[in-house]
Structures are given as structure tokens and as C-alpha cells.
Amino acid sequence: MAGPPSKPNPTQPAKGKDSHALLQPVLIHTTPVAQAGRYLHLLVLLGLFASQFSSLVEDPVRTLQNTLPLVAVIQVTYASACLPVAGSQATRAARKLRPGEKRKQEHMGPNPYVALFLSLVLTTLVTPAVHLAFVLFGAPFLTHIPQNLLLSAHLSLLALFPLFYAHGVDSGAWRAIGGAMAPFDETFGGCAGALLGAWLGAIPIPLDWDREWQKWPITIVCGLYAGYALGKVLGGSVLLGKRMVTNAVKED
Amino acid sequence: MAPSSRQRSTPSSEYKAIAGQNARAKHAKEAEDATMKDAGIPADKAESKALELQRKALEARRKTEYGRRWWWTVGFWTWMLCIHAAGILFFTSGFLLTRLVLDEKSSCAVPPVDLPSSWNGRGTVGGGCWHPKSFDRAVVVVIDALRYDFTVPVQDNAPFHNAFPFLHETAVRSPEHAVLRPFIADPPTTTLQRLKGLTTGTLPTFIDAGSNFAGTAIDEDNLLMRMKDAGKRIVHLGDDTWLSLFPGYFEANISHAYDSFNVWDLHTVDNGVIEHLAPLLEDRQKGSWDLLIGHLLGVDHAGHRYGPDHAAMTAKLQQMDEFIRDITSRIDEDTLLVVMGDHGMDSKGDHGGESDDEVEAALWMYSKRPFFGRTEPEHIQPPATAKIRPVNQIDLVPTLALLLGIPIPYNNLGGPIEEAFAGKQGNAWQNLAAVSRITAAGIRRYQGSYFAARGVESSAPNHKTDIWNTAEHSWGTKSWRDAYRSFREYQHDTLSVCKGLWARFDVPKMVTGITIMGVALVFLLVYSSRGEDDDFAAAEDSELDLVEKKLELRDFQSDSSPSYKTRHKSIVVAALVGAVPGAVAGATLSFLTGLDDLSYAGAAAALASVLAALASMLGAGKRVADILPTSVWGWLSVIFTVSQSVGFASNSYTIWEDSILLFFLTTFGVVSAVASFSIPSARDRTLGVYHSVVFIVLGRVASFSKLCREEQMPYCTSTYYASASSSTSAVWQLVIPFAVALMLPAVIKSFLVPPRSWEGLGPTWIGTIYRTGLFMAATYWVLDAADNSNWFPSLSSHALKSIGVYLAQLTLALAFVAGTTAFIWAPPLVSVFTAASPTGAKQLTILGYGNAHGARYLLLPLNILGACILLSKPMGGGALAIVFWQIMSLMEIVDLNSLSGEAIGPVMLGLIGNFGYFKTGHQAALSSIQWDSAFIPLFSIRYPWSPVVVALNTFAGQIIAVAALPLIALWKVGPKRKGVLESTSRALGALVSFFAVESMATMAWAGHLRRHLMLYRVFSPRFMMGAAVLLTVDLVGILVALTGVKANTLSVSEVFGWVD
The missing domain is CATH 1.20.1270 (Substrate Binding Domain Of Dnak; Chain:A; Domain 2)
Incomplete structure (x- = not known):
């Protein structure tokens, strides 16, 4: 008697049509502007965070609210300057360039402005879901709603907006991202780092040190920004192209 | 089950179809299924008869063999239980305070220092032994749990404030007649310990805390002993704890003792004391006593039952007010009246720990003639709060002794209370x-x-x-x-x-205890690690099986014996062999080093025994390196277990354990959702994500039930009871058990229908009988609320209580007696029928085949869950139902991601178990024990049932988790799986390891932080909880999990044949 059907059979090959198995890392444009931008982006983001920290401790809601548009502008600028827009990379990956062949200008590429707009819309739409996720982890349900909502907005902007821009709503790509099967790159690394950082940010909250910065959600914001920066750097460099989960039928 | 559903879908693991013509079916029939006799196989009759006989012999042999294997497994776990008990015992004996009890007694003739002056009758009891006596007689009224703020004016409308003004009134109006001061108890604040302190004048030791259920006589020098030796007569009325402490001390006929643990009864003790005390104060009775003790329990019981914030508390305090007024009007000038609380109560009316509210009692002394003085004018006003000018409880001992002219007990450490000796002028x-x-x-x-x-x-x-x-x-x-x-x-x-x-702690003993726990933990980790030969469970190949069976049928002797079959036997033998030289070596060593403590022989025996067992296991091919995690799941198990255990070093993480558990549960759900994305089959992928999400959401919903501990304030809101200072449920909470009764069986059904296991006894038992039991439990809580709030004034309270108790007993009988019987005798939850296959041949179909083990076993944890839901109060019952749903989702997640061999399943069960503990109104604090649960199915304390009921209430979460543990090895497992017992035992090993790590960590931290300010508030209670949970888990593992698996395997194998 074979085991229940749910058990993945190691001998069964992964189905070819599974696009997540083919998902390629998101590569930063090779233009000098883009290459400089990827580092400048981090500097600006962390600089903003550092400059606002004391105000964050003082009044988290106001600070998170005031910085939200700034962060949005930073992320939009970064995406448009450095990241390939959704759809542009798939065609590139599909066509291998012969040696000596010059890359053609992609006339049929998607419109980056539309993509930016749609990504922002998606980021806004996903924010309540992120809020819900925080509540499920034990965040206050009925109180601290502005804090939670703003925190979720920041998380969505940092972790999810670049992914929306780079992948659109490609279900295969999102299945790969959701299943941690996507290859590391700046976007996925940043997302994973941000989530892990926010998770770790909960650790100091219960301590009885009576510090102002222990109040909700400051530590989470710190973890989020630190994790995003670290994840983005690592994902774009040493981990580039590597995968957490190597294939779809990995048995564990 | 609707017949239509039986006919759809292709053959899968959920049911087994065997075509009549198939040659395989022939073998299958021979080997496995007696019910298939009519499948119509043409065979030589004689040959088939011989084969049949042989098969029966083989089956019988396997059954006996299984029984033997089972006993060795039980022996193994019993040994583990003993090792854990030894480790805990050792640590405890070094950790909990020990004090040498001296035999010396004070005597009137031998004062501790030469007496300065002479007075009339010096050195005699008549005149005063060591000091001139001031009173001939004393009336001591103990109002149990009389907190200081109950007796002073407070500007609010709380039901427990300003209801007992007499004490304060008199102290203000006539300070020469009355004194009111805060009276600080030494923890533990349990009545038994307090009475010891109040009579001996010495400090209690912590180890006595556990003996509250059965007090033992005091043989240390004490006030009552001094009185009795001086020929004075003592009368006792009220709480019978005094009787067990001072057997034979009290005047017969006029003393009256009452049961002290019947917390539901607010009035019997008090009415008895009030009724019998007044006549004794009359002139003609004066000669019959010298010390009159009245111990009233109503205030304490009102606190336990309702919490202080209840009209019953107001009524009780008013009654006390009236009672004390009455006594003061009756006593004469040579009688001292003392009214005191033996301890306070926390905001919910419980006590036992050392929070401020629990230790702050009140002391009031009264004399008809002007007697008391103040050395400072500002001392005339009684302190506004218990923080100002408190006296130690033990100070009462020398004060009473000197005032009554008897010697101060030998071991006294208290000092005289100033007001009683300062003279009327205070100078x-x-x-x-x-x-x-x-x-x-x-x-x-x-x-x-x-x-x-x-x-x-x-x-x-x-x-x-x-x-x-x-x-x-x-x-x-x-x-x-x-x-x-x-x-x-x-x-x-x-x-x-x-x-x-x-x-002062006995550090060597503490270290020995921790060492035993540590070595046992390493052993257990190796035991439950996944070795190379442990994947026998996955090898479920029917072809291979048949070949094996055929071989066995032909040649009886070639029954190969895989290593798992003999594992427990060889471990137990090695453990026993190792214990003997260990004991000898330990005894020798303790003599040689001059320790002279034979208990170290026991420690050495335990250590050597574990090491020998470890060696035997390593010899059999296990490696210590196997315990290192090899997958994400392994790492997750390690992170959850270790980070929490490290966190117990911090009081903050210990205090917020409930929130951390939710955080971990949600984290697991997220990881499993992410992992489910990798499942190839779209249906299973969706199911995996679905169950992960359900798991997370349920955890968050259950987390709304909480009972905050004092240290969590002000960041926590209790929801377990009607209010923060109550211990009864709100009316809306009564709906929860009914919702549970409606929904829980439906939820269980939803897990049984997909694997086609909603067959056999399932629909009747779960859908009807079990649901009825749940409705009975819900009705019980309605009756309880009706009784508490007096909804039906026409009905006597006794009637409601009686109906409730019998209903509770019936529910428990249904869960345990009927439930166990049904579980033992039930056939597997499968359904067998014959239908024509598409090719026209007869086809035999067994529904529920793929979950034959799991579905049937599920009945056992369900029954235990039912009992726990009844005993856990409405909010807790709801939380437990949700927790069980989480467990079912966990089983699906484990199955969908093939995690049954990983440690994560048992570790998550451990986390869920602890989560359930916190969600049923408990905290890692002694005061959160719900003693009143003992009276759900009983009218009075009865051994051994009352402790069992309280244990079921306290550890419901963990007990359910252990009871459900075998599902990790059994869920979605068909009857042909081999080594089911060993898989279960290995999973149990992982679960016990989880609790052993926690227990050892709390031990180590409590020992390490033994000078920490929060030792008795935070670290020590968590250690006690950890130790109690570990032993409970060990015990329930043997009595429920292993025993249940045996009964289950017997039933499944009777039908499908023995596989190993």
C-alpha cells in the first residue's frame, strides 16, 4: 500500500511547466546610474531612519506617518532606477545572447510608469493583510491600530513593493516567493531580511527595562529596516542566485 | 455515510479495493483479512486449511510477541519516569529551604536570661513565667484571608471595602482598648504554613508548601504546647486544619471542627463558629477554657469561589463585623481578644504566593479595660495602608506568650508588639x-x-x-x-x-539533580533522534510485505527480527545492570569523601543507569551526532525549545511566556504555510496552506482567553472570568460550552470524512454520544452560574449544587468509563463492502483503510478532551476545544509535509500543551491553581479523586497534548504499518525531551538565580510547574499514549492481521 497521495515521491520529476522552478534572480540594471543607485538607496534609507529614530521613540505614529511618503518616494526612485520592470526580464532570460550579439532595445517592454503605479496600488492593497499578520503574531487587535497599520505600510513598501515591481502578478513567481523557492537577489533578499528582522524585533519587547524604545512598534520597525538593509545587500551579493529551498519536490 | 460517496473516486490510500481475480488478492486474503472469506478463491481445501492453521499460529505468536515488546516499552518509560523523578527530587531537596527542627522546649522554670525584678507569682504560670501576666484568657479569632485593606476605610465602592469598619472604628475611638495594624505573613501564604508560623514563631520552609492537602502534627515547640503543658485548656472552633496540626490538644465536647477545603460552602464553618463561640463567653462557661480559638473560613471561601469583587464578599465581611461587635460586648476585662487574618488574597481571591496582596493581613487586639499605649502620638491612627508600620506575623507569638504569662516557645524569632507593653501612657x-x-x-x-x-x-x-x-x-x-x-x-x-x-541552598545536591536531568536528556535526545534504521515506518510496501508473509508462512523460524523490536528490551536491561554498580560506587564515594549521605548512592545509580543505557544504544548503532538537526524543521524545533528555555533565565520572558508561545505557534504556522508551497500536488498544496492558516488563526483566537499574573500588569487584561477581581464566569461566557458542543464534533467529522474514516463507531460516538456529553458539561456551567448568582431564589442552593455535581459525575463517567470501554472494544473506523468492479469482477472495498490506525485512536484523546472541557470552566473549555482543533490541523500539516519522523511534530504539541495551560486560566504561579475545580464533580474532598480532578484542571493542556501524541505516528496510517509502537515511543521521546529541556532549564536558572529578588515570585514557581509538567507528561505518556496505542493495535490487528 502506498502512503497517502500527499507524500511527495522523490523519484517523480518536477513538472516542467512549474515556472517557479525557472524563476531567475532579479538583476540590477548594469548602467552606472543603477549600480550607484542600489547603494545610494540604502544610504538614503538608513540615513532617514537614523535621523528619525529619536522622533520615532518620542511619537511613533506621527513619525511613521510623516516618513511614509518619503520612504515611498525612495522606493519608487530605487525601483525605477535600478530594477528591471516586471515582464522585461523574462524575455531576456528566455533569449540567450550569442557571443558578439548586441542586445536589442526592447520596444515591446512593459511601461515602467504603469508598473510603478500598479505596484503602489498592490502595496496599498496588501497592507491590511500585513496588518492582520501582525495581529496573528500577537500584536494588539483592538488598540494600537494606527501603529499597526503604519508599520504594515512600511513593511509592505520595503519588503513587497520591489517584488511587485519586478514580478508583477505572475502567479508562478509569487508561488516561488511564497514557498521560499525563489533565488536570492536584492528584492527577495530584502523581503526575507525584512520579515526576519521584524520577527526578531519582537524579542526585546517583554524585557522589564522600562525603556521608551521598547514600546510598540519601535523595535519591530528597527528590525524591519536593519533586516531589509542586510537582506538586500546579502541577497544582491554573496547569496545572489542561491535558493533557500532548492527544488519543488524537496523532501523534508 | 452516504452510499454515494463510497462509489466515487479512484482507488487511493483512503480505501482499499481488491479485485477478486487478482492473484494478489489471494495472498492478501491469506495473509491479512479474515473478513474476506467469501471473496471466492478456488483453492485446494486441505492446503488452504493447513495454511489457515499456520497463519493462525503465526498471528498468535505475533500477538504474544507484541505484548512482550509493549511491556518492555512501558518498562523503558517507567524507568525514564524514575530517572526524572530522581533528578527533580535531588534538585528539590537542595533547592527548597531546609531548616533543622529542634526538640528543645521552653519551660517556665528556666528563663533564657536572669529575671530582673520580682513580681507576685514570679516564675509560675499563675503569675507569669518570665514576665508578669496581663490577661487570664484569650480569644483568638482567625478570619482566614482577612486582607488589611478590608478593615480600613478606602474611598471607593468596591464590594470588599468599608464592609468591616468595626476594627478601625474602635482603634480610632478608643486607642487604649484596641490596636489595628497590618500583619505581614511570611510566604508561602497557605493556611497550614501560616498556622505553623503563628504558633511556633519561626519561619516556614518551602518544602512544606506541598502538604497543604494533608497537614501533619507540629512537634516543634509552640504556643499551644506551652499552654497545654502549663495546664491550660484550649478550645477550638472552625477550620479543621488545627486538628491535624495539634491532635489531642483541644477540649473535647466543646470544640467543634469543620471541613476546611469545601470552598463552595461559605457558611457552614462560620455559622458553626458563631453559634458555638457566644455561649462559651458566658460567665458559667468561663472556667472551661483559657484559650479559645475560632477560625472562620467564609471570607477565604468567598474569595476562592467568587473573587473579592462580589456581593457575597460584602455580605461575609458584614457578618464578620457583626460577629466581632458581638464578642466585644460579651468578653470580660481579663480576656484578651485578638482578631487576625492568617494571610491576604490576590485580586482574584486566591493565595499561596508572596505578592503584596497575599501577605498583607490585618491584626486587631482588643481589651475591655484600658491597656494599650502608643509611644508616638502619630501611631494612634491605624496605618492607612499595609505598607506603614506593619508587624510580622511571628511577633504575635512572644506577645501572646508574655501577656498570658506562659514561656515563649523555644524556636521563636518574633519580637513583642510595642502597643501591648508600652503602658496606657505609652511611656x-x-x-x-x-x-x-x-x-x-x-x-x-x-x-x-x-x-x-x-x-x-x-x-x-x-x-x-x-x-x-x-x-x-x-x-x-x-x-x-x-x-x-x-x-x-x-x-x-x-x-x-x-x-x-x-x-541557604545545598548546592551539591542541586548540581547532582541537574546533572541527572542533563544526562537523561542527552540519552532521550539520542533515543528520539532519527537513525538510519528508523525509517521502517515509511517502508509500507505491500508487495514486499506479501513476500515476507509467504516466507514466514512457509518457514516459521526465519522470522527476521529488526533492531527496533529489541531496542527497549536491551535499553532496560542495560539500565538495570548499570544501576547496581552505580549504587555501590555512589555509596562508597559518599563514605570516602565524608559526605555520609546515602542519598548519593541513589544519584550515582541513576547516573550510571542512564549512562549504561546510553552505551547500549550507541552500541546498537545510534550516534550522538544524530541529534543535530538536519532540516529546517529540525532547526525550528531546536529554536523553539532552546530559545524559550534560555528565556527562562529572565523574569520578563518567564512572565510573558503565554505571549511568546503564541508567537512561536504563529511562526510555525507561517513556516509550514511556506513549506506547503513546495508540495507538488495542487490539492495537497492548498490543503497544506489551508491548515497552516487555520492553525495560526485558531491560536490567535484562543489567545483571547487569558488570566493575567500580577507582574503582567498593566499591560494585560484578564478575560478568563467576569472581571479582574472575580473568579466566576460572565453570563456571556456560558454560551461558549454550548458552542463547543455544537461545533467540536462537526470539526472532528471534517477531519474524518476526507480519509473515509467517518465509519463504524465514529458517527454514533462522536456525532451523538460525545456531543451529548459536551452539552451536559455546558449545562453544568449554567447550573453553576445559576447557583452562584441565585437566579432561581425559589430553588434551594443545595438542590442546584446537587444536580450540578451529579451531572458532572455523569459527564466524567461518560468520558472515562463509557469512553474507555468504547475505545477498547471498538473495531477500527472502517467500513467493508463488496461491489462489482467496472470489469465485472467482484471487488472488495474497505473505506477508511488508509487511516485505520489514526481515526480509531482519535477517540481516546477526544474522550480525555471532553473531561477536561468540563473541568476547565467555560472560557477554558472553549480554549481547549480550539487547542484540540489546532492539534488536528497540526496532524494534517505533519502528514502533508511528511514530518512524522521529525521532532517538530512533538515539539509543537509541547508548545500547544503549554499554550493550553495558559489559556485555561493558569499562570506559572501557585495562586493560579484552581482549587475550586475539585468541587465540580464532588461535594467534599475525597482522596484520591480531588487531587486528580485538580491535576486534570491544571494540566489539561499538556495532558491532551500527550494523549494526542500517538496521532503523529498514527494519523493517516493504514493497518499494514510496522513498528507503530516504536514510532509512537520515539515521538513520545521527542515530546518528553521538550518538557525535560524546559524542566532542566528552569531548574538550572532557579538554582543559579537563587539570590534573585524574583526567586519565589517567578523562577521558583516556574521550576515547580516545569517539574510537575514533566512528571505528568511521563505518567500520561505511559497510562494514556502507550496504553492507548496497545489497545488500538490489538483492535486493528484483530481485523487486519498482525504485521510485526
């Missing part, structure tokens, strides 16, 4: 100096004897001798005021030295 400094000198001298004498008995030189620091010398000097020069101050300082100083001294 009797010579008298104060005299009483403090005699008290201090007694303490000094006791210190000398104590150090002599311990065989050590007095370790008293020099400055203490200095204080004594200064005091004696002042005494000699008749500077009474200075002498009084110095003697008092000496007494205070000695008291704090003694507190430090008896907090």
Missing part, C-alpha cells in the same frame, strides 16, 4: 526593655542551640555580638529606651540572618 520604657530583653535572650539561646545541633560554630557576625553587648550595657545602666531599641535591633537582625540562613 513604660522599662517594661518594653524587659520584654524585648527576654525575647532577645530567648532568640539568642535558640541560635546557640541551633548552631550546636548543626555542629557548626556560631557564624553570627561580630556586629551582632556588639548589638547584644550594647543592649546589655544600656540595660545595666537603666537607659530603658536605648536598651529597648538595641534588643529590638538584635531581634530584627537575627530574624534577617535566619531568613538568609534558611535560604
Whole structure:
């Protein structure tokens, strides 16, 4: 008697049509502007965070609210300057360039402005879901709603907006991202780092040190920004192209 | 089950279809299924008969063999239980405070210091032994749990405030007649411990805390013993704890004792005391007693039952007010009246720990003739809060002794209470100096004897001798005021030295205990690690099986014996063999090193036994390196277990354990959702994500049920009871058990229908009988609320209570007696029928085949869940139902991601179990034990049932988790799986490891932080919880999990044949 059907059979090959198995890392444009931008982006983001920290401790809601548009502008600028827009990379990956062949200008590429707009819309739409996720982890349900909502907005902007821009709503790509099967790159690394950082940010909250910065959600914001920066750097460099989960039928 | 669903879908693991013509079916029939006789196989009759006989013999042999294997497994776990008990015992004996009890008694003729002056009748009981006596008689009224703020005016409308104004009134109006002061109890604040302190004048030791259920006689010198030896007569009325402490002390006929643990009954004890006390105060009865003790329990019981914030508390306090007024009008001028609380109560009316509210009781002394004085004018007003000018409870001992003219008990550490000796003008400094000198001298004498008995030189620091010398000097020069101050300082100083001294820990024993736990943990980790030959469970190949079966049928002797079959036997044998030389070596060593403590032989035996067992297991091919995690799941198990155990080093993480558990549960759900994305089959992928999300959401929903501990304030809101200072449920909460009764069976059904296991006994038992039981439990809580809030004034309270108790008993009988019977006798939850296959041949179909083990076993944890839901109060019942749903989702996640061999399943069960503990209104604090649950199915305390009921209430979460543990090995497993017992035992090993890590960590931290301010508030209770949970899990593992698996395998194998 074979085991229940749910058990993945190691001998069964992964189905070819599974696009997540083919998902390629998101590569930063090779233009000098883009290459400089990827580092400048981090500097600006962390600089903003550092400059606002004391105000964050003082009044988290106001600070998170005031910085939200700034962060949005930073992320939009970064995406448009450095990241390939959704759809542009798939065609590139599909066509291998012969040696000596010059890359053609992609006339049929998607419109980056539309993509930016749609990504922002998606980021806004996903924010309540992120809020819900925080509540499920034990965040206050009925109180601290502005804090939670703003925190979720920041998380969505940092972790999810670049992914929306780079992948659109490609279900295969999102299945790969959701299943941690996507290859590391700046976007996925940043997302994973941000989530892990926010998770770790909960650790100091219960301590009885009576510090102002222990109040909700400051530590989470710190973890989020630190994790995003670290994840983005690592994902774009040493981990580039590597995968957490190597294939779809990995048995564990 | 609707027949239509039986016919759809292709053959899968959920049901098994066998075509009649198929040759395989022939073998299958021979080997496995007696019910298939009519499948129509043409075979030579004689040959088939011989084969049949042989098959039966083989089956019988396998059954006996299985029984033997099972007993070895049980032996293995019993041994583990003993090792854990030994480790805990060792640590406890070194950790919990120990104090040497001296046999010396004070005597009237031998004062501790030469007496200064002469008075009429000096040195006799009639005139006063060591000091002139002031009163002939005393009436001591103990109002259990009388917190200080109940007796002073407070500007609010709380039901427990301003209801008992008499004490404060008199102290303000006539300070020469009455004194009211805060009365600080030493923890543990349990009545038994307090009575010991109040009569001996010494500090309690923590280890006594556990004996509250059965007190034992005090043989230490105490007030009552001094009274009795002086020929005085003592009368006792009320709480029968006194009787167990002082057997044979009280005057027969006029003493009346009442049951002390019946917390549901607010009035019997009080009415009895009130009824019998007044007549004794009449003139003609005066000669019949010298000390009259009245111990009232109503206030304490009202606190336990309703919490202080309830009209019943107001009524009770008003009754006390009236009662004390009445006594004061009756007593004469030579009688001292003392009214006191033995401890306070926390905001929910419970006690036992050392929070401020629990230790702050009230003391009121009254004399008909002007007697009391104040040395400072501002002392006339009673303190507004218990933080101002408190007296220690033990101070009452020398005070009463000196006032009544009897010797101060030998072991006393308390000092005289100022007001009683300061004279009416408050300037009797010579008298104060005299009483403090005699008290201090007694303490000094006791210190000398104590150090002599311990065989050590007095370790008293020099400055203490200095204080004594200064005091004696002042005494000699008749500077009474200075002498009084110095003697008092000496007494205070000695008291704090003694507190430090008896907090002295036996570090070698603590280390030994932790070592035993550590070695046992390494062993258990290796045991439950996944070795190379442990994947026998996955090898479920029917072809291979058949070949094997055929071979066995032909040749009886070639029954190969895989290593898992003999594992437990060889471990147990090695453990027993190792224990003997260990014991000898330990005994020798303890003699050689001069420790002279034979208990170390036991420790060495335990250690050697574990090491021998470990060696035997390593010899059989296991490796220590196997315990290292190899997958994300392995790492996750390690992170969850270790990070929490490290966190127990911090009081904050210990205090917020409930929130951390939710955080981990949600984290697991997220990881499993992410992992589910990798499942190839779209249906299973969706199911995996679905169950992960359900798992997370359920955890968050259950987390709304909480009972905050004091340290969590103000960041926490209790929802478990109607209000933060109540211990009854709100009306809306009564809906929860009904919702559980409606929905839980439906939820269970939703897990049984997909694997086609909603067959056999399932629909009847779960859908009807079990649901009825749940409705009965829900009805019980309605009756309870009706009784508490007096909804039906026409019905007597007794009637409601009786109906409730019998209903609860019936529910428990349904869950345990009927449930166990059904579980043992039920056939597997499968359904067999024959239908024509598409090719026209007859086809035999078994529905529920793929979950034959799991579905049937599920009945057992369900029954236990039912009992726990009844015993856990409405909110807790709802939380437990949700927790069980989480467990079912966990089983699906484990199955969908093939995690049954990983440690994560058991570790998550451990986390869920602890989560359930916190969600059923418990905290890692002694005061959160819901003693009142003992009266759900009983009218009074009955052994052994009452402790069992309280244990079921307290550890419901963990008990359900252990009971459900075998599902990890059994869920979605068909009847042909081999080594089911060993898989279960290995999973149990992982679960016990989880609790053993926690237990060891809390032990280590409590030992390490033994000087921490929060030791008794945070670390020590968490250690006790960890130890109790570990032993409970071990025990339930044997009694429920292993026993249940045996009954299950017997039933499944009777139908499908024995596989190994």
C-alpha cells in the first residue's frame, strides 16, 4: 500500500511547466546610474531612519506617518532606477545572447510608469493583510491600530513593493516567493531580511527595562529596516542566485 | 455515510479495493483479512486449511510477541519516569529551604536570661513565667484571608471595602482598648504554613508548601504546647486544619471542627463558629477554657469561589463585623481578644504566593479595660495602608506568650508588639526593655542551640555580638529606651540572618539533580533522534510485505527480527545492570569523601543507569551526532525549545511566556504555510496552506482567553472570568460550552470524512454520544452560574449544587468509563463492502483503510478532551476545544509535509500543551491553581479523586497534548504499518525531551538565580510547574499514549492481521 497521495515521491520529476522552478534572480540594471543607485538607496534609507529614530521613540505614529511618503518616494526612485520592470526580464532570460550579439532595445517592454503605479496600488492593497499578520503574531487587535497599520505600510513598501515591481502578478513567481523557492537577489533578499528582522524585533519587547524604545512598534520597525538593509545587500551579493529551498519536490 | 460517496473516486490510500481475480488478492486474503472469506478463491481445501492453521499460529505468536515488546516499552518509560523523578527530587531537596527542627522546649522554670525584678507569682504560670501576666484568657479569632485593606476605610465602592469598619472604628475611638495594624505573613501564604508560623514563631520552609492537602502534627515547640503543658485548656472552633496540626490538644465536647477545603460552602464553618463561640463567653462557661480559638473560613471561601469583587464578599465581611461587635460586648476585662487574618488574597481571591496582596493581613487586639499605649502620638491612627508600620506575623507569638504569662516557645524569632507593653501612657520604657530583653535572650539561646545541633560554630557576625553587648550595657545602666531599641535591633537582625540562613541552598545536591536531568536528556535526545534504521515506518510496501508473509508462512523460524523490536528490551536491561554498580560506587564515594549521605548512592545509580543505557544504544548503532538537526524543521524545533528555555533565565520572558508561545505557534504556522508551497500536488498544496492558516488563526483566537499574573500588569487584561477581581464566569461566557458542543464534533467529522474514516463507531460516538456529553458539561456551567448568582431564589442552593455535581459525575463517567470501554472494544473506523468492479469482477472495498490506525485512536484523546472541557470552566473549555482543533490541523500539516519522523511534530504539541495551560486560566504561579475545580464533580474532598480532578484542571493542556501524541505516528496510517509502537515511543521521546529541556532549564536558572529578588515570585514557581509538567507528561505518556496505542493495535490487528 502506498502512503497517502500527499507524500511527495522523490523519484517523480518536477513538472516542467512549474515556472517557479525557472524563476531567475532579479538583476540590477548594469548602467552606472543603477549600480550607484542600489547603494545610494540604502544610504538614503538608513540615513532617514537614523535621523528619525529619536522622533520615532518620542511619537511613533506621527513619525511613521510623516516618513511614509518619503520612504515611498525612495522606493519608487530605487525601483525605477535600478530594477528591471516586471515582464522585461523574462524575455531576456528566455533569449540567450550569442557571443558578439548586441542586445536589442526592447520596444515591446512593459511601461515602467504603469508598473510603478500598479505596484503602489498592490502595496496599498496588501497592507491590511500585513496588518492582520501582525495581529496573528500577537500584536494588539483592538488598540494600537494606527501603529499597526503604519508599520504594515512600511513593511509592505520595503519588503513587497520591489517584488511587485519586478514580478508583477505572475502567479508562478509569487508561488516561488511564497514557498521560499525563489533565488536570492536584492528584492527577495530584502523581503526575507525584512520579515526576519521584524520577527526578531519582537524579542526585546517583554524585557522589564522600562525603556521608551521598547514600546510598540519601535523595535519591530528597527528590525524591519536593519533586516531589509542586510537582506538586500546579502541577497544582491554573496547569496545572489542561491535558493533557500532548492527544488519543488524537496523532501523534508 | 452516504452510499454515494463510497462509489466515487479512484482507488487511493483512503480505501482499499481488491479485485477478486487478482492473484494478489489471494495472498492478501491469506495473509491479512479474515473478513474476506467469501471473496471466492478456488483453492485446494486441505492446503488452504493447513495454511489457515499456520497463519493462525503465526498471528498468535505475533500477538504474544507484541505484548512482550509493549511491556518492555512501558518498562523503558517507567524507568525514564524514575530517572526524572530522581533528578527533580535531588534538585528539590537542595533547592527548597531546609531548616533543622529542634526538640528543645521552653519551660517556665528556666528563663533564657536572669529575671530582673520580682513580681507576685514570679516564675509560675499563675503569675507569669518570665514576665508578669496581663490577661487570664484569650480569644483568638482567625478570619482566614482577612486582607488589611478590608478593615480600613478606602474611598471607593468596591464590594470588599468599608464592609468591616468595626476594627478601625474602635482603634480610632478608643486607642487604649484596641490596636489595628497590618500583619505581614511570611510566604508561602497557605493556611497550614501560616498556622505553623503563628504558633511556633519561626519561619516556614518551602518544602512544606506541598502538604497543604494533608497537614501533619507540629512537634516543634509552640504556643499551644506551652499552654497545654502549663495546664491550660484550649478550645477550638472552625477550620479543621488545627486538628491535624495539634491532635489531642483541644477540649473535647466543646470544640467543634469543620471541613476546611469545601470552598463552595461559605457558611457552614462560620455559622458553626458563631453559634458555638457566644455561649462559651458566658460567665458559667468561663472556667472551661483559657484559650479559645475560632477560625472562620467564609471570607477565604468567598474569595476562592467568587473573587473579592462580589456581593457575597460584602455580605461575609458584614457578618464578620457583626460577629466581632458581638464578642466585644460579651468578653470580660481579663480576656484578651485578638482578631487576625492568617494571610491576604490576590485580586482574584486566591493565595499561596508572596505578592503584596497575599501577605498583607490585618491584626486587631482588643481589651475591655484600658491597656494599650502608643509611644508616638502619630501611631494612634491605624496605618492607612499595609505598607506603614506593619508587624510580622511571628511577633504575635512572644506577645501572646508574655501577656498570658506562659514561656515563649523555644524556636521563636518574633519580637513583642510595642502597643501591648508600652503602658496606657505609652511611656513604660522599662517594661518594653524587659520584654524585648527576654525575647532577645530567648532568640539568642535558640541560635546557640541551633548552631550546636548543626555542629557548626556560631557564624553570627561580630556586629551582632556588639548589638547584644550594647543592649546589655544600656540595660545595666537603666537607659530603658536605648536598651529597648538595641534588643529590638538584635531581634530584627537575627530574624534577617535566619531568613538568609534558611535560604541557604545545598548546592551539591542541586548540581547532582541537574546533572541527572542533563544526562537523561542527552540519552532521550539520542533515543528520539532519527537513525538510519528508523525509517521502517515509511517502508509500507505491500508487495514486499506479501513476500515476507509467504516466507514466514512457509518457514516459521526465519522470522527476521529488526533492531527496533529489541531496542527497549536491551535499553532496560542495560539500565538495570548499570544501576547496581552505580549504587555501590555512589555509596562508597559518599563514605570516602565524608559526605555520609546515602542519598548519593541513589544519584550515582541513576547516573550510571542512564549512562549504561546510553552505551547500549550507541552500541546498537545510534550516534550522538544524530541529534543535530538536519532540516529546517529540525532547526525550528531546536529554536523553539532552546530559545524559550534560555528565556527562562529572565523574569520578563518567564512572565510573558503565554505571549511568546503564541508567537512561536504563529511562526510555525507561517513556516509550514511556506513549506506547503513546495508540495507538488495542487490539492495537497492548498490543503497544506489551508491548515497552516487555520492553525495560526485558531491560536490567535484562543489567545483571547487569558488570566493575567500580577507582574503582567498593566499591560494585560484578564478575560478568563467576569472581571479582574472575580473568579466566576460572565453570563456571556456560558454560551461558549454550548458552542463547543455544537461545533467540536462537526470539526472532528471534517477531519474524518476526507480519509473515509467517518465509519463504524465514529458517527454514533462522536456525532451523538460525545456531543451529548459536551452539552451536559455546558449545562453544568449554567447550573453553576445559576447557583452562584441565585437566579432561581425559589430553588434551594443545595438542590442546584446537587444536580450540578451529579451531572458532572455523569459527564466524567461518560468520558472515562463509557469512553474507555468504547475505545477498547471498538473495531477500527472502517467500513467493508463488496461491489462489482467496472470489469465485472467482484471487488472488495474497505473505506477508511488508509487511516485505520489514526481515526480509531482519535477517540481516546477526544474522550480525555471532553473531561477536561468540563473541568476547565467555560472560557477554558472553549480554549481547549480550539487547542484540540489546532492539534488536528497540526496532524494534517505533519502528514502533508511528511514530518512524522521529525521532532517538530512533538515539539509543537509541547508548545500547544503549554499554550493550553495558559489559556485555561493558569499562570506559572501557585495562586493560579484552581482549587475550586475539585468541587465540580464532588461535594467534599475525597482522596484520591480531588487531587486528580485538580491535576486534570491544571494540566489539561499538556495532558491532551500527550494523549494526542500517538496521532503523529498514527494519523493517516493504514493497518499494514510496522513498528507503530516504536514510532509512537520515539515521538513520545521527542515530546518528553521538550518538557525535560524546559524542566532542566528552569531548574538550572532557579538554582543559579537563587539570590534573585524574583526567586519565589517567578523562577521558583516556574521550576515547580516545569517539574510537575514533566512528571505528568511521563505518567500520561505511559497510562494514556502507550496504553492507548496497545489497545488500538490489538483492535486493528484483530481485523487486519498482525504485521510485526
